[in-house]
Amino acid sequence: MTTAEIAPPLQPSGPLPKAREKMGRRFAYGFLILSIVPILIGYAWLIIATVSFRTEGLLPRNAEGGIGGFTLRNWDFITDAAIWNAMWNSLLIAVAMVIGVGIASTAGGYALSRMKFAGRKGFLSMTLVLHAFKAEMLLIAIFFVLRFLGDIPIIGDFIGFNSVGGVALVMIALELPLGIWLMKGFFDNLPWDMERAALIDGASRFRVWWQIMLPQVRPGLAALSLFTFIAGWNAYLVPFTFTIGTKVANMPVFLNQLISDTAPTNWNQVAAVGLFQMIPLLIFFIFTQELLLNIYAGGSKGT
Amino acid sequence: MTQSLDKEALARAAVGAPGQQRKTLGRRLRTTATAYGFMGPAIALVLTFFVAPGILLLILSFTDLSSANFGDPWTFIGFANFERLFSDPFFPKILRNTVFYVFTTLILFNLGLALVLALVTTNIPRRQGFFFRLVWLLPRLTPSVVYILMWQRIGQADPFGIYNQLMPEFLGASGGNLYLGGSPWTFVILTNGFIGASFGMIIFTSALESIPKDLITAAKVDGATVWRIIRDIKLPLIKWPLLFIATYQTLSLLTSFEYILLLTEGGPGLFTTEVWALTAYKRAFATYFGNSQWAFGATWAIVLVTVALLLAVVYVKLFKFNELIEEPRIENL
Numbered sequence: 001m002t003t004a005e006i007a008p009p010l011q012p013s014g015p016l017p018k019a020r021e022k023m024g025r026r027f028a029y030g031f032l033i034l035s036i037v038p039i040l041i042g043y044a045w046l047i048i049a050t051v052s053f054r055t056e057g058l059l060p061r062n063a064e065g066g067i068g069g070f071t072l073r074n075w076d077f078i079t080d081a082a083i084w085n086a087m088w089n090s091l092l093i094a095v096a097m098v099i100g101v102g103i104a105s106t107a108g109g110y111a112l113s114r115m116k117f118a119g120r121k122g123f124l125s126m127t128l129v130l131h132a133f134k135a136e137m138l139l140i141a142i143f144f145v146l147r148f149l150g151d152i153p154i155i156g157d158f159i160g161f162n163s164v165g166g167v168a169l170v171m172i173a174l175e176l177p178l179g180i181w182l183m184k185g186f187f188d189n190l191p192w193d194m195e196r197a198a199l200i201d202g203a204s205r206f207r208v209w210w211q212i213m214l215p216q217v218r219p220g221l222a223a224l225s226l227f228t229f230i231a232g233w234n235a236y237l238v239p240f241t242f243t244i245g246t247k248v249a250n251m252p253v254f255l256n257q258l259i260s261d262t263a264p265t266n267w268n269q270v271a272a273v274g275l276f277q278m279i280p281l282l283i284f285f286i287f288t289q290e291l292l293l294n295i296y297a298g299g300s301k302g303t
Numbered sequence: 304m305t306q307s308l309d310k311e312a313l314a315r316a317a318v319g320a321p322g323q324q325r326k327t328l329g330r331r332l333r334t335t336a337t338a339y340g341f342m343g344p345a346i347a348l349v350l351t352f353f354v355a356p357g358i359l360l361l362i363l364s365f366t367d368l369s370s371a372n373f374g375d376p377w378t379f380i381g382f383a384n385f386e387r388l389f390s391d392p393f394f395p396k397i398l399r400n401t402v403f404y405v406f407t408t409l410i411l412f413n414l415g416l417a418l419v420l421a422l423v424t425t426n427i428p429r430r431q432g433f434f435f436r437l438v439w440l441l442p443r444l445t446p447s448v449v450y451i452l453m454w455q456r457i458g459q460a461d462p463f464g465i466y467n468q469l470m471p472e473f474l475g476a477s478g479g480n481l482y483l484g485g486s487p488w489t490f491v492i493l494t495n496g497f498i499g500a501s502f503g504m505i506i507f508t509s510a511l512e513s514i515p516k517d518l519i520t521a522a523k524v525d526g527a528t529v530w531r532i533i534r535d536i537k538l539p540l541i542k543w544p545l546l547f548i549a550t551y552q553t554l555s556l557l558t559s560f561e562y563i564l565l566l567t568e569g570g571p572g573l574f575t576t577e578v579w580a581l582t583a584y585k586r587a588f589a590t591y592f593g594n595s596q597w598a599f600g601a602t603w604a605i606v607l608v609t610v611a612l613l614l615a616v617v618y619v620k621l622f623k624f625n626e627l628i629e630e631p632r633i634e635n636l
Contacts, residue, residue: 028423029427036439039438040438041465042453042456045456046449046453049456057464057468057469104348105345107344110341111337115337117338118335126349129612130349132555132615133554133612134558135352136558136560140363141356141601143588170352174352176348230444236447236565237564252446267456275449285441296443
């Protein structure tokens with residue numbers, strides 16, 4: 001401590017520390033570059049394979065086994081109705097999740113942040129446990145819940161087993177603990193002067209929530225929506241478990257059917273479908289980088 | 304706790320009605336009703352898809368329900384499923400697999416590599432650190448099916464596998480012949496680790512970035528080496544995030560199986576890479592012999608759920624829980 005006060009700040013005492021720092025820096029970059037090689041290789045293959053006749057390792061090969069064989073035939077699926085059906089189902093699930101998780105979390109998060117009611121503590125601790133706990137273990141029992149929901153007259157066909165609505169409902173529920181904690185955190189950070197003034201003036205809670213609070217948490221809601229959309233778009237396990245056949249399959253399930261149902265697998269066509277499915281994600285990745293890194297951190301901390 | 308009480312008192316004082324609370328029982332009831340109105344959708348969903356399935360899972364584990372007797376009323380068979388589970392010839396193997404998988408992935412990747420990545424990317428210029436962290440986020444954003452597809456191609460046998468093609472060409476190694484069928488565990492741990500590491504990396508990075516710069520500068524002036532700064536200043540200061548990630552990731556590794564299901568389905572061969580969570584799922588849903596043993600699957604699941612809930616209690620304690628459920632600020636209006 002005392003030396004820090006006396007000594008002139010940061011004077012290198014010789015060439016040695018500098019050389020060492022340089023070496024350390026080189027080592028750091030070497031390590032980081034090496035660490036991302038497997039990730040980059042995976043994407044490189046995906047892109048090369050989509051425009052190749054076949055690939056060996058990362059090398060495109062033509063029918064005679066030489067380098068080359070550029071083709072767009074792998075993209076023929078674009079005209080296939082089945083893929084647009086799967087795309088539509090994916091979109092339905094993702095949008096339903098954005099709306100469902102958005103409404104339930106902003107309403108629930110507001111009440112948990114601003115109101116005192118019986119059961120508040122219990123609900124908060126339960127969502128916290130559920131957040132850490134991957135609900136994949138409950139799928140067996142959820143199967144029976146969905147069969148039961150499917151038996152309800154009229155609406156049963158839309159929310160039961162083997163329906164897009166049923167899959168969306170389960171996915172909404174699974175993302176909800178995270179959404180509620182995230183939104184509660186955003187509400188907690190808002191000053192409450194404006195809200196209090198409005199309440200004293202006789203505005204209803206609902207009006208306060210809708211007109212005063214929601215506009216202020218818009219950035220938070222946007223982050224949550226992006227996160228939920230990606231979760232919905234990528235969903236595999238829940239749709240795979242609770243749907244049968246191709247009519248209600250979403251993109252990941254469709255892709256997996258393509259891999260396992262055709263023998264031998266046409267890897268290049270599969271790669272093209274995979275890349276096609278990633279287009280919206282890549283757009284998000286390019287334009288919302290900062291937001292993405294933040295939500296994947298913020299989502300875990302609860303606040 | 305005292306802090307929240309103070310805030311409550313402040314709120315009451317601000318409204319300027321100290322005696323108001325008593326006379327408005329009806330009003331308080333109405334507040335509760337309003338609160339439940341706001342909570343309605345969330346409560347309905349949690350009850351339908353967490354609470355009810357949890358109870359159902361427990362009940363199912365005492366029945367013999369399978370697709371063979373689906374239409375019949377449920378028959379309760381006591382603890383027979385549990386006896387069958389613990390005397391299963393593959394039970395020791397599955398248990399060993401689970402422990403091996405969870406702790407290897409956790410220590411090497413979800414904690415170890417995550418910490419190293421966070422330390423290294425915060426030690427280089429900001430923009431560059433950001434870039435590397437962003438690339439590390441890619442696997443997490445990629446749909447699981449596509450992500451596993453890439454790893455399958457990396458790990459395929461000659462001549463299609465990428466690893467076996469690149470190794471001799473660039474590193475001079477004699478092929479190595481590392482492929483998915485031959486070393487399934489290597490690939491199971493790599494695929495899960497490349498997803499898991501980014502989570503810890505992001506959390507540790509924000510914790511490291513919030514360490515006051517003066518501390519580091521002072522240590523540097525005193526002549527501390529990079530290693531000493533990490534060991535004596537940085538690591539002690541991110542102790543809580545480290546514990547948080549350790550418990551959180553133990554829990555999620557223990558209960559998730561999606562990537563293993565896609566990559567190896569627990570194979571190759573009998574139960575080679577099958578973990579507990581995957582066994583539960585496969586017994587209930589994989590109709591390999593034309594029979595879904597829902598009740599037996601539920602038994603595997605409920606044992607795991609119990610273990611996971613015990614861990615979750617530890618995790619909640621670590622989470623500074625009381626701070627988070629601090630009383631709301633305007634409930635007395």
